[in-house]
Amino acid sequence: xxxxxxxxxxxxxxxxxxxxxxxxxxxxxxxxxxxxxxxxxxxxxxxxxxxxxxxxxxxxxxxxxxxxxxxxxxxxxxxxxxxxxxxxxxxxxxxxxxxxxxxxxxxxxxxxxxxxxxxxxxxxxxxxxxxxxxxxxxxxxxxxxxxxxxxxxxxxxxxxxxxxxxxxxxxxxxxxxxxxxxxxxxxxxxxxxxxxxxxxxxxxxxxxxxxxxxxxxxxxxxxxxxxxxxxxxxxxxxxxxxxxxxxxxxxxxxxxxxxxxxxxxxxxxxxxxxxxxxxxxxxxxxxxxxxxxxxxxxxxxxxxxxxxxxxxxxxxxxxxxxxxxxxxxxxxxxxxxxxxxxxxxxxxxxxxxxxxxxxxxxxxxxxxxxxxxxxxxxxxxxxxxxxxxxxxxxxxxxxxxxxxxxxxxxxxxxxxxxxxxxxxxxxxxxxxxxx
Amino acid sequence: xxxxxxxxxxxxxxxxxxxxxxxxxxxxxxxxxxxxxxxxxxxxxxxxxxxxxxxxxxxxxxxxxxxxxxxxxxxxxxxxxxxxxxxxxxxxxxxxxxxxxxxxxxxxxxxxxxxxxxxxxxxxxxxxxxxxxxxxxxxxxxxxxxxxxxxxxxxxxxxxxxxxxxxxxxxxxxxxxxxxxxxxxxxxxxxxxxxxxxxxxxxxxxxxxxxxxxxxxxxxxxxxxxxxxxxxxxxxxxxxxxxxxxxxxxxxxxxxxxxxxxxxxxxxxxxxxxxxxxxxxxxxxxxxxxxxxxxxxxxxxxxxxxxxxxxxxxxxxxxxxxxxxxxxxxxxxxxxxxxxxxxxxxxxxxxxxxxxxxxxxxxxxxxxxxxxxxxxxxxxxxxx
Numbered sequence: 001x002x003x004x005x006x007x008x009x010x011x012x013x014x015x016x017x018x019x020x021x022x023x024x025x026x027x028x029x030x031x032x033x034x035x036x037x038x039x040x041x042x043x044x045x046x047x048x049x050x051x052x053x054x055x056x057x058x059x060x061x062x063x064x065x066x067x068x069x070x071x072x073x074x075x076x077x078x079x080x081x082x083x084x085x086x087x088x089x090x091x092x093x094x095x096x097x098x099x100x101x102x103x104x105x106x107x108x109x110x111x112x113x114x115x116x117x118x119x120x121x122x123x124x125x126x127x128x129x130x131x132x133x134x135x136x137x138x139x140x141x142x143x144x145x146x147x148x149x150x151x152x153x154x155x156x157x158x159x160x161x162x163x164x165x166x167x168x169x170x171x172x173x174x175x176x177x178x179x180x181x182x183x184x185x186x187x188x189x190x191x192x193x194x195x196x197x198x199x200x201x202x203x204x205x206x207x208x209x210x211x212x213x214x215x216x217x218x219x220x221x222x223x224x225x226x227x228x229x230x231x232x233x234x235x236x237x238x239x240x241x242x243x244x245x246x247x248x249x250x251x252x253x254x255x256x257x258x259x260x261x262x263x264x265x266x267x268x269x270x271x272x273x274x275x276x277x278x279x280x281x282x283x284x285x286x287x288x289x290x291x292x293x294x295x296x297x298x299x300x301x302x303x304x305x306x307x308x309x310x311x312x313x314x315x316x317x318x319x320x321x322x323x324x325x326x327x328x329x330x331x332x333x334x335x336x337x338x339x340x341x342x343x344x345x346x347x348x349x350x351x352x353x354x355x356x357x358x359x360x361x362x363x364x365x366x367x368x369x370x371x372x373x374x375x376x377x378x379x380x381x382x383x384x385x386x387x388x389x390x391x392x393x394x395x396x397x398x399x400x401x402x403x404x405x406x407x408x409x410x411x412x413x414x415x416x417x418x419x420x421x422x423x424x425x426x427x428x429x430x431x432x433x434x435x
Numbered sequence: 436x437x438x439x440x441x442x443x444x445x446x447x448x449x450x451x452x453x454x455x456x457x458x459x460x461x462x463x464x465x466x467x468x469x470x471x472x473x474x475x476x477x478x479x480x481x482x483x484x485x486x487x488x489x490x491x492x493x494x495x496x497x498x499x500x501x502x503x504x505x506x507x508x509x510x511x512x513x514x515x516x517x518x519x520x521x522x523x524x525x526x527x528x529x530x531x532x533x534x535x536x537x538x539x540x541x542x543x544x545x546x547x548x549x550x551x552x553x554x555x556x557x558x559x560x561x562x563x564x565x566x567x568x569x570x571x572x573x574x575x576x577x578x579x580x581x582x583x584x585x586x587x588x589x590x591x592x593x594x595x596x597x598x599x600x601x602x603x604x605x606x607x608x609x610x611x612x613x614x615x616x617x618x619x620x621x622x623x624x625x626x627x628x629x630x631x632x633x634x635x636x637x638x639x640x641x642x643x644x645x646x647x648x649x650x651x652x653x654x655x656x657x658x659x660x661x662x663x664x665x666x667x668x669x670x671x672x673x674x675x676x677x678x679x680x681x682x683x684x685x686x687x688x689x690x691x692x693x694x695x696x697x698x699x700x701x702x703x704x705x706x707x708x709x710x711x712x713x714x715x716x717x718x719x720x721x722x723x724x725x726x727x728x729x730x731x732x733x734x735x736x737x738x739x740x741x742x743x744x745x746x747x748x749x750x751x752x753x754x755x756x757x758x759x760x761x762x763x764x765x766x767x768x769x770x771x772x773x774x775x776x777x778x779x780x781x782x783x784x785x786x787x788x789x790x791x792x793x794x795x796x797x798x799x800x801x802x803x804x805x806x807x808x809x810x811x812x813x814x815x816x817x818x819x
Binding site: 087088089090092093094125127128129131132133134135136139146147148149150152153154160162163165166169170173350351352353354376378381382384385386387388389391392 | 506507508509510512513539541542543545546549550553562564566567568571572573574576577580581584734735738739741765766768769771772773774775776778
């Protein structure tokens with residue numbers, strides 16, 4: 001890894017648009033009531049296309065990205081965490097939850113103004129904290145109607161009709177509940193449109209990530225966080241699907257023209273789990289070594305939907321529309337939606353860390369990696385589950401691994417200087433020196 | 436730690452021996468019956484189905500000893516209980532198991548299962564996707580189908596069919612065990628319960644380790660003895676214990692040595708394990724599914740409504756509880772998420788609470804100071 005090649009590099013042309021879409025999302029949610037619309041809250045993984053059937057004036061606040069936005073604002077985050085602790089919620093709980101609850105307790109929206117109370121909660125549940133998160137939100141807000149879909153039916157490799165039926169049944173119940181709760185009539189055409197948008201956005205995101213197999217990589221993971229986030233906010237929305245088409249075209253063009261994310265790429269890495277959001281500067285520190293995180297199972301598979309390609313590689317899953325499937329009614333839309341979402345890579349490790357290790361080793365091979373950084377994330381039990389087994393499995397597969405402890409949303413549990421020291425040592429073992 | 440009471444040891448000796456000599460019991464059971472033993476990790480495991488197949492289902496529990504073998508396998512932010520369970524496997528203390536299984540519950544304990552499956556040679560392993568949304572009408576049909584798949588898997592492993600009669604007999608044995616346990620626990624409602632909380636916990640723990648038919652016979656004999664038994668000390672303050680998995684008998688013994696008696700609990704090593712029966716109605720697997728979906732829930736499955744709060748308050752009232760010790764295994768998120776609401780509800784109902792956080796080993800001395808202060812506070816309430 002002594003390659004001294006200097007690659008061409010250039011800022012992303014669509015960067016400003018990504019930022020604009022994100023801020024518009026939070027603004028739309030806050031102003032929903034002024035426009036006579038509805039507000040709902042739920043996780044980034046929830047089946048967000050379903051509430052879109054209530055009308056075009058329905059806006060959401062997805063919990064994890066909102067909490068990550070708080071975490072990036074360290075003074076506000078600290079006030080939120082302390083408010084949650086003062087309200088007797090334990091410090092070792094999910095730090096996203098605690099940031100979010102703190103924002104509710106303080107009645108402060110991180111984007112300005114009071115916290116905009118949702119009209120209803122629409123959540124899914126695979127992590128122990130998902131549904132429970134909103135039980136507490138409902139307690140804190142004095143009662144908010146909540147519907148939550150259990151998706152924990154086992155890994156996609158063992159998907160079976162009765163598992164699909166379980167989810168689809170809950171979705172049908174959920175739609176009835178939405179009508180009753182909001183007093184609105186449900187529009188299946190809007191649902192179908194939302195589902196199609198989501199197929200498109202999540203497949204296209206996978207396609208974008210696949211372009212990072214190229215050496216040099218056209219994108220760095222720190223920048224990818226600002227891009228994938230749109231699908232954690234609004235994956236069912238046309239604006240997200242259209243933006244990803246635009247981004248995909250630009251990334252393709254970067255690959256064709258040899259435009260790199262960083263000019264000195266010579267050590268390709270991947271990370272794992274959410275980063276410590278208040279300390280993204282560690283990625284810039286890594287670049288001093290020419291070390292680039294080209295992504296992670298987290299960045300690729302939290303939202304991206306993938307499949308095995310005929311040549312044996314991992315690539316974007318073919319959408320039902322690409323297969324020529326015409327979606328005609330609610331039940332069909334929900335069945336396709338369920339099957340699609342159950343294949344989400346970041347859901348598989350909830351059943352076995354060994355499935356995750358296989359996926360990570362596959363990424364390491366196909367994305368030509370030199371090493372792996374595992375963030376033992378004290379802030380998220382859901383994505384840290386099985387991480388120690390991932391470490392063992394990846395070492396066994398022949399990849400150098402650096403593990404470090406931290407917390408995605410609680411700065412008190414991340415020691416930046418120590419992580420930098422550890423990274424220095426890791427680079428030394430890989431024979432990589434600073435520029 | 437000196438006990439302030441002198442209990443007859445004999446009454447509960449059988450149950451205590453089963454717990455203390457569980458490995459010896461298991462080996463002898465295998466020798467005697469030629470059957471297989473499956474270790475399970477959570478009480479959502481449908482034991483009836485395994486028992487119907489001639490299997491002895493036994494619960495995998497920890498040993499409360501400091502250990503250093505699980506660090507490479509489970510990140511230290513997960514609960515000490517799951518690490519303690521895995522440690523037992525890694526140390527070879529469950530080498531008599533032919534298989535392991537888990538019915539999906541919290542993220543923590545499933546890591547003990549997945550690491551065990553990977554690193555400890557075992558003939559059979561099974562992950563049952565027990566639904567989380569037990570409050571949905573969709574859960575029972577889903578679990579029924581999952582039980583069919585589990586049954587097929589067991590049949591394939593064992594090379595034999597599990598017929599309706601096998602299932603009926605297993606359900607009968609398990610229901611009988613639950614009914615007998617209720618009868619014993621009912622006695623704890625009285626002004627002078629004839630058994631301590633520690634003894635009650637011995638009953639439940641041993642029931643998770645031995646053949647229920649034998650346990651039933653021992654319970655029947657016990658009930659006869661309990662009818663005439665009196666504790667050789669006053670009941671003292673009537674306490675409830677609730678929270679995460681708890682098999683810490685030393686802690687229970689310490690509290691009861693301070694002038695109190697645990698009269699009821701809400702634990703998966705207590706009432707939650709046996710509270711609900713299988714109501715046989717038509718489809719056998721559906722009846723079993725119905726039991727596991729409708730049982731008193733673990734907090735990981737208690738949503739969107741917190742049904743457990745009402746259940747705990749009912750127990751507190753029915754057993755005339757004066758105070759509650761709310762304990763949690765360190766890092767146990769599902770319980771941590773319920774504790775503020777549960778504590779608030781108990782306090783509002785006039786039941787004062789003491790929160791304690793448990794690890795694999797507990798600081799008995801420090802806890803004793805806190806427990807004594809708590810009991811003193813409750814006893815002062817009696818004065819005024």
